[in-house]
Amino acid sequence: MTEPKTASPKPPPPNREAPQLWVLSAADGDALQRMQHNLRRHRQNHPNQAAADIAFTLQVGREHFDHRAFRVVPADPTASDRQKAEPNWLTAETPAQRPQLHWVCPPTLTLSDADWRRLIQAETDEPEAREPDRRELWAAIVTARRFRNWGLEPDAVMGYGEGVWAAGILSGVFSIETAGKLAAGQTVDLQLDAPERPLYLGYQGQRVEADQARNPAFWQHLARESSEQTVTGPLFHTPAIRCVFGDPAPRARLNGTAVKPTSLACFSTPGTVTDIDHHLITLLGKLYLAGIEPDWRRLHDQPRRRVPLPAYPFQGDRFWIEDEPPARQTPAEAETPPPRAPTATAMLDNILAKLTEAEAAFLLSLMQQKPPPEVTAPAAQEPTPTPAAQPARGNDPDLENLERRLVAICSRLLKLDQLDPHDNITRLGADSLFMLQLSKEVYERFDTGISPHHLFEEPTVNSLARKLTRMGVAAPSGGAP
DSSP states (O other), X not given: OOOOSSOOOOOOOTTOOOXXXXXXXXXXXXXXXXXXXXXXXXXXXXXTSOHHHHHHHHHHSSOOOSEEEEEEEOSSOOHHHHHHHSOOXXXXXXXXXXXXXXXXXXXXXXXXXXXXXXXXXXXXXXXGGGOGGGHHHHHHHHHHHHHHHTTOOOSEEEEOGGGHHHHHHHTTSSOHHHHHHHHTTOOSSXXXXXXXXXXXXXXXXXXXXXXXXXXXXXHHHHHTOOSSSOBOSGGGGSOEXXXXXXXXXXXXXXXXXXXXXXXXESSOOTTOSOOHHHHHHHHHHHHHHTTOOOOGGGGOSSOOOOOOOOOOOOOOOOOSOOOOOOOOOOHHHHHSOOOOOOOHHHHHHHHHTTSOHHHHHHHHHXXXXXXXXXXXXXXXXXXXXXXXXXXXXXXXXXXXXXXHHHHHHHHHHHTOSOOOTTSOXXXXXXXXXXXXXXXXXXXXXXXXXXXHHHHTTOOSHHHHHHHHHHTTOOOOSSSOO
16 A cells, blocks of 8 residues: 555635636737726626626636736625725736746745645645644645646646755655655655656756656755755756746756746745735736636636626727728839739638638538528518517427527537526627537538628527527427437
């Protein structure tokens, strides 16, 4: 029977008020600013929406673009504190390539007593975690445990000085108990394994091989290294975000610089107003700006619901080549015929060239569909009076069946457990990609072509079901939705 590498995590205390991470993203900076403005006005008009539900909807409701912003807010601030509780958004454009995530374990830690107690009480109830001489070790362990609970795993782990013990634990080489025996000089009856992920140790940042990791003397030598040197090594040639579980050694510098923009301290400086929970959520927001995302659903320790929020601010830009005032031409230029403007067919070919084969075939099939019956009725014919709209349920079985199937489709595409047919789906995360997917589903299931543009005109499942019914669509009775 082998000893566990790490202790089992302690469940979070019930009903603990946790700060919430609000995230926004857009295709460009202008749209991102409009999203911030729209959300601020929405918050003013809907003060009773829970901050945690807003956070959940923003996190899982839409695809995340490269222009990003975040802010950290309390779970449920009072109206008088809301302006103060919601600071300015921090924004950035994510790099073209996702950086790696490194965990760095230095030898020392500066952490206030209040933050230390909150951190330990929230993550573990093990008595040895409260021993003063093991504070650095346990601070790294419980913080890494929280990151892992959020779905964040490192691409590499680094440790130097006394920080090698935490690095060994976080990389899966040995347990907390074994680290204590190694630090005390014991070299026999120890279980040491190969690292579970790339591990770099010492001030020279050397990559640790499996046979080195299993050698107790190797670890004891590294822990006794002098701190009078710079932290270097091949790990620092890789674009990465480095989460530092402590303070750099007094004379050690990461990669030759005292402060790196890519180095994020996991603990706030003692004496600052920000508590440890707020600080770690802020760090998570900075990772999001860099392109590193957690498992959003695991951020919430209790079920959350998606709430209506402002839709994406589509800009309605025209992508036609505009006429410009004619420039003064030389005689030679006047004799040269102007370049031909791209035809509609050429522009369409350019668009289709950027799509997959399946997407192109589907869009072309939509263009070949006959127009809906309501727009092809003879102009001279007197319109037939349309009965007043009636609720779908209990009055029209065909409409009810179609609505039920559309609810199932939309719930699956939006990843919702429940969806009311009268909910505005654009406020629940329905974007242009969703409309394209829904248009494809309608085409495949009901043999009816309807463009994504027309779907935006029907913001609820109920109104879409009525539109399709007027087009002569009838869902098959029975069977799977």
